[in-house]
Amino acid sequence: MxxxxxxxxxxxxxxxxxxxxxxxxxxxxxxxxxxxxxxxxxxxxxxxxxxxxxxxxxxxxxxxxxxxxxxxxxxxxxxxxxxxxxxxxxxxxxxxxxxxxxxxxxxxxxxxxxxxxxxxxxxxxxxxxxxxxxxxxxxxxxxxxxxxxxxxxxxxxxxxxxxxxxxxxxxxxxxxxxxxxxxxxxxxxxxxxxxxxxxxxxxxxxxxxxxxxxxxxxxxxxxxxxxxWNVTIWIGDCYPHDDLYCVLDFLPSILNLKLLDRLVEGDDHDEGTLRAWVRFASVLKRPWFSRRWVVQEVAFGNRVSVRCGNKVVSWLDFADAVELFMRKLEQIRRLYDASELSRYDPDALNNIESAGAQTMVSTTNSMLRKTDEGSILDYDWDLESLVMRLTSFGASDPRDTIFAFCALAKDGNQKSEGIESAQSSAGLQFVAQYTKPARDVYMEFVEYCVKTTGSLDIICRHWALSVPDRPLAPSRLPSWIGVVENSSFGPPSSFTGRINGDSLVGQPGARIYNASQQRPPDVSFGLEEQVIPGEQVILGEQVIPGGKRKRVDMTSGNPQLQANIRPPAPNYSQIPRSLNGELHAKGVILQEISCVSSRVVDGTISEDCLRTIGWDGDVKTFESIPDHIWRMLVANRGPDGKNPPMWYKRACVYTLKKTSAEGDLNTSKLIAHRSLPESVLEYLKRVQAVVWSKKFFSCEKTPSKPQVKCCNEHLYGIGSRNIQKGDLVCILFGCSVPVILRRSESTEDGRIQHVSFLGESYVHGKMEGGVKENFERVTQGPIEFCIS
Structure with a gap:
């Protein structure tokens, strides 16, 4: 049988x-x-x-x-x-x-x-x-x-x-x-x-x-x-004449550790083996590996198999093969680039890292703790961490950006095996509700994360799947919801390589900078109002007699302010109301942008970019490079989020001597030249992770009204591709990095600024605070920004 x-x-x-x-x-x-x-x-x-x-x-x-x-x-x-x-x-x-x-x-x-x-x-x-x-x-x-x-x-x-x-x-x-x-x-x-x-x-x-x-x-x-009895992963059909037919037969060669070393070492360019590597890489780009729901399907399964056509292998074997392949990928690429095959398909092994396969394997092994028999002991990640870490996975319904991970989150309410859901520190839970449109789900999720974490960093991350336009239903997202199309590697299944620099705020719970000096967010979210006869206001499905427009106070971390917050509902996303897209956040203005460079295109830092941040082109001596130049190019951090190694300055001098006749620094071209020292390649990859598709800017020291700006010094920074002269460099309370805002209108006294959000920024000298000593300059206290 x-x-x-x-x-x-x-x-x-x-x-x-x-x-x-x-x-x-x-x-x-x-x-x-x-x-x-x-x-x-x-x-x-x-x-x-x-x-x-x-x-x-x-x-x-x-x-x-x-x-x-x-x-x-x-x-x-x-x-x-x-x-x-x-x-x-x-x-x-x-x-x-x-x-x-x-x-x-x-x-x-x-x-x-x-x-x-x-x-x-x-x-x-x-x-x-x-x-x-x-x-x-x-x-x-x-x-x-x-x-x-x-x-x-x-x-x-x-x-x-x-x-x-x-x-x-x-x-x-x-x-x-x-x-x-x-x-x-x-x-x-x-x-x-x-x-x-x-x-x-x-x-x-x-x-x-x-x-x-x-x-x-x-x-x-x-x-x-x-x-x-078994979770069957279907990664697609194949037939004997297809290249993919023999991919699963290649797995034993990858899992044989001794044979694997022989396959990737030396100068033996066996075309049959190289073709097998290319086929395996193509399997990892199949749509299943970019589907959001499969994460929980694999994580909860006690017995899992992978099926391609009529061929079946164990998921455990397949997952090990993926990890071993990724460990050897650079060696495999070198062999492939030196072969005749690369002349016909030079990109066959490119952008594998942006596929979801590696993330799938690593996360499904770490998000749950199980007994040897497969029973779940505990859930390790909260909902925000899951959504932010797994942006390489897509879904046909944008609401599944969040809903697909509710069952896996330790603060979710969909638990099995008698395990009770661990509520967030604020006593809230987020519940999947398909009766709500995606725009509302996204806004409520941001509100939920701000409340539960006491941080405003989520508005700097790009995590939301795009929402298609629907007649009679607003789908335009507020500027404070970052879409995954603007993330480091773009939307799921794009496989186009890097399209933006990495986020400066890092992953949830792992803050890299401290621009607001751990001051808690002072925010509220605007609610829709609809007045009907009888002076009633409808908020979602709830009718409040004689009601007026209300905003939910989301201040956290300050006991005196928290005393005014009403007790949270057991299931946060079931609160009957509708947000209107306005985020009211308090903070301070550092300066206005006075000069903006051209955009960094495909890793090329133009002479205009370098000049904007104060470099005069002098690389005659090691000491001639201003300290802020090399630190800015790596956002004053290493790839691990810690202080950069001091040898980065030497690598910076080395690369600046490689600029073109026009003064441009083409980092992609230098990386492709594999004869460079390994340390220089490491440095250049860090530079790309910071500046890709970004613009450099400067803020001139100009007289300003002390009640508006808290900083009056010359600033250099890096911002998104959308910034322009006149935009505001600000620090929002609860946000670990400075942000760029564009003013749309303001009140006469300037205390409420109506703005749109243009993204995070690196501002040299202001990433660890540097505002407190100048805060007394703002004589009338912080400004309230109405971000829409």
Missing amino acids: HPGFVNDGEDSQGRRNRFERSRQCCSPPGVSPSRSPNGGKPLKKRRRVESPGSRYYDSEDSDENEDEEARGLRKLKESRNLRGWNFYTYCAIEPDEIRLLLLSPGKHGDKIYCSLKTLELERILRKKLRYQALSYCWGDEQPTDVVFLQDMSVSQPAMPTRRDSWSLDTQTSPRPLAVRPNLIAALHRLRSETEDVWLWVDAICINQKDNNEKNNQLPKMPDIYRSS
Whole structure:
């Protein structure tokens, strides 16, 4: 018997007969079987749900999206000769129930017939069931095929264990259900010719059009994956003529440590081995490795396998191969660059680091602590850390930027195995709510992180997936929500290499600088208001009689100010209200930008950039380089976030002597010249991590009103590509680095500045404070910035 299949007690002939009966039942609407397939016994009646559209993502007030979906279904019916058919509609299930999918036997090219069985979640927790949980990438394509799906009833309370016998009865005639190409390919490969296969597949076992059901089912996914007999990772199809067909066969060569050393050492450029490395690298760029939901699917699985076509390997072996490959990548690149193959495909091994495979392997091993038997002991990361560290993973629904990690976070509320959720230090929890649009989810998440961490650094990070435009639904994000497109390596699956410098604020809980001198954030978030007859104000779904516009005080870290904060709600994201996109934050203005350089393009620091920060081009002696020049180019830190090694100055002198005739420093060209000393290459990579696509700026020492600016000295800095002359260099309380703000309007006394957020900045001499001694210059106290 094939592992993972449920023995239902039938012989092979019985299964074939039942399979043929299932096919015969598959007739157009209006044609019903001559007799009940359940022997005349009454079936458990369930309310059938017409798969209502999502009020946000699938059809958020969008007739256009509904029309597009309807057109796609009509086209699918025509292409599959399904005119006159009604598509499958889901039966509503109870809050404590889930669905399992039975995949009926068939040959590889046959149509897919399957059944859904509803059962209580508690039953799969009590017994070890022989079902597989599928982990795969949905893909961006529209559904191009169908499976024929029907409901199933069980005549006895037996469970699909290896010894239990099932009575499989057709509840209704099979109906087509539209599915996407990658899923139909996986089902064809997972299907047996002789045995039933039990699966859990999110796209089929959850009614994806019912937001209430999604909200209810998502917290059950950890238990579903943990209780499965096996988590099957589907990374895509392949056939014997494909290059990828033999990739998994190459794994033993990577896992043989002695053989691995021989493969990457010396000058032996065996083309067969080099082709194998390129194929393996191409597998790591497959869409599955950039899907956000797969992180929890792998983390919770106790037994996990990887499937490519009809080839299967253990996830543990595959993960070890990925880590070993990444350790040897530079050596493999050198061998490849010296071979003839690189002439035809020079970029075959580029940008592998930006793929999600390495991150997937390292994080799934560190985010949970388990017993030897696989039981979860503890969760190590909070929600903010998960979202910020795993930006290389994408999702079809932007709300899953956050929701996909709620079950893995120690402060999330979706816990299994009797483990209670650890509340944040502020006593709050963030709950997945698919009834809210992505823009609201993002804003509430920022508010949640500021409250729970006492830090405003999140507004400097680029973590949010872009939100598509939807008619009648605001999707423009506030400037204080950073999108992943502007992160160091861009959006998931881009594989374009570095497109921006690294964030200066580092990872959550690992502060690199201290510009605000640990002063807590003094912020509030604006709320929408809608006045209706009777002088009532609607905040979300809550009606407050006689209400007025309110802002939520998010001040943290100061006991005197915290006394005015009302007790938090148990589930933070369920507070019935709607944020309007305004962030009110207090801080101080350092200076206005007076000079801005050109942008650093592809790692080339122009002569204009260097001149802007005070370099006169003199490199005759070691001492001729001003101290602030070499420190600024590395943001006065090493790659580990600690003080830079002093030899960086010597490396800086070495590279500045390599500038072009026009005075430009092309760091990418120098790095490509592999004859440079290793120390210089290390320094240049650090420089790129700081200045890539950034602009340099300076602030002149000019007379200013003491009640407005707290600093009146010449400043040099590095900011985002969007800065311009006249922008404000500021320090916001609770933010560990200075920021650049652009004034849109201000009150007459200048105490409230309406601004937009342009990003973080490095300001030499102000990264560790340097403001306190000048704070008395601001005679009227800090300024309130209204950031939108």
